Amino acid sequence: MTELEIITEKSDPAVQRILDVTKPSRSSIKTTLIEDAEPLLQGLGAGLGFIEVYGSEGTPVPAELLAACAERGVPVRLMDSTVVNHLFKGERKPKIFGIARVPRPAGFEDVKQRTGDVVVLDGVKIVGNIGAIVRTSFALGAAGLVLVDSDLGSIADRRLIRASRGYVFSLPIVLATREEAIAHLRDSELPLIVFDADGELTVDELGHREDRLALLFGSEKTGTSDGFRGIPATSVSIPMISSAESLNVSVSAGIALHERSRRNVRGA
Numbered sequence: 001m002t003e004l005e006i007i008t009e010k011s012d013p014a015v016q017r018i019l020d021v022t023k024p025s026r027s028s029i030k031t032t033l034i035e036d037a038e039p040l041l042q043g044l045g046a047g048l049g050f051i052e053v054y055g056s057e058g059t060p061v062p063a064e065l066l067a068a069c070a071e072r073g074v075p076v077r078l079m080d081s082t083v084v085n086h087l088f089k090g091e092r093k094p095k096i097f098g099i100a101r102v103p104r105p106a107g108f109e110d111v112k113q114r115t116g117d118v119v120v121l122d123g124v125k126i127v128g129n130i131g132a133i134v135r136t137s138f139a140l141g142a143a144g145l146v147l148v149d150s151d152l153g154s155i156a157d158r159r160l161i162r163a164s165r166g167y168v169f170s171l172p173i174v175l176a177t178r179e180e181a182i183a184h185l186r187d188s189e190l191p192l193i194v195f196d197a198d199g200e201l202t203v204d205e206l207g208h209r210e211d212r213l214a215l216l217f218g219s220e221k222t223g224t225s226d227g228f229r230g231i232p233a234t235s236v237s238i239p240m241i242s243s244a245e246s247l248n249v250s251v252s253a254g255i256a257l258h259e260r261s262r263r264n265v266r267g268a
Contacts (some may be wrong), residue, residue, distance in 0.1 A: 006057055006078045010086055014052060014099075015075070018087050018260040021099060022158075032156035034101050035094035039063050039166025043100055050074040053098035056084050061096060074098075102156040106144065107174035108184045113144035114172070116264040117212060118190060119257070120181060122228060123149045123219040131163020132250035133217075137171060140257040141222055141264030143212075144172035148181045149225075178227050185231055190214040192233035194224055195252055199237030206236060208257040215256055217249050 005013060019046065020035050029049065034043050040053060041064065053069050053076045055061040061076060069076050084093055119142050124130055130150060137145055148198055152160060155173045176184070185192055194216045206213070218224035218234070238247060238255055247255075257264070 001228050004055070004061070004076055004078045005055070006080060007083055008080045010083055012083075014054070014081060015087065017051070017120065019097060022087070029102055029154045029156050031099055032154075032161065033097055033158055034100055034161055034166065035097045035158070036162075037065050039161055039164075040065055040098050041068055042166030043098075043169050044068045044072060044074070046166075048103065048169050049101040051099045051101065052077065054096070055093045056078050056093075056159065057081060059095040079128065090110070098169060103169065104156065105155070106174050108146075108174060108176075108180075108188075110172035111144035111146070111174060112188065115212070116141045116143035117252060117257075117260055118143050118188075118214045120146045120185070120214055120216045121148065121150065121249075122181075122216060122224050123180070124217065125149070125151050125219065127152070127157070127159040128163045129248065129250040131160055131168070133166075133253045134160075134164040134171070134173065135167045136250070136254045136257055138167045139263055140261040141266075142171070142257060146174045146176050146181050146184070147176050150175065162251070178225060182227050182231065185214055185228075188214070192216060192228075193256075194228070194232050194233045194235050195256065196235040197237055197246070199235040201234060201235055202234045203238045203256055203259050206256065208260060210263060213260070215253070215260075217253055 018033065021031050034040055055072055055078050057078045057080050066076060119133065119137050121130065134145060150176060155168050160168055190212060192214045216228060217226055238252060
């Protein structure tokens with residue numbers, strides 16, 4: 001196996017590139033940092049354009065990752081621990097990471113071209129929840145996600161990449177205003193399913209429907225916003241014991257997508 005070059009100098013152009021990518025105040029996000037082997041492999045598998053992949057000196061780069069990089073012509077180098085410490089002062093220091101070009105933002109047309117249900121998150125802001133829903137949506141055949149009022153400026157947000165384990169690049173995720181999302185739902189004529197504690201249907205009844213659906217989830221505190229209530233919808237509840245107030249939104253989405261998986265995975 002070819003021995004990997006080691007970056008030992010802070011003046012190496014790669015070091016400045018990574019420092020630029022990790023600046024929180026960037027106005028234009030054209031490249032992003034992806035950390036850990038699984039997200040890197042997911043990004044490579046999704047066709048993401050990588051500039052370079054790095055490993056910390058003394059930490060073996062997994063053979064699967066090396067092979068995937070070689071297949072796609074992505075250079076791999078190691079970094080001396082002093083350089084890694086310089087790059088990630090005061091934060092978690094990844095042992096394997098890479099710089100990739102951010103793909104163009106997904107639009108409603110990208111979601112429309114796929115066959116699965118559409119997941120709409122209204123006012124869900126906790127990035128860990130969004131990332132978990134992204135992973136579940138991909139695994140269970142959803143067409144994509146529409147994020148409304150998420151406070152995210154880009155799907156290439158490092159927190160979202162980590163929380164989704166890199167699956168954020170494997171299906172369309174649209175960042176939309178509430179007005180844009182409502183207009184799309186009206187134009188698409190997708191039956192809208194709203195999750196509510198006192199729903200007309202129970203979630204297991206969704207599994208029997210063969211039509212494509214839009215599954216709307218609101219935040220745990222406020223639920224769905226008034227704007228969506230102007231669209232004809234069917235409310236659905238998830239049965240639970242009376243002493244439980246609610247479920248985490250990512251758990252609710254997982255239950256709903258599992259009920260829909262027979263239909264969605266078959267069409268994926």
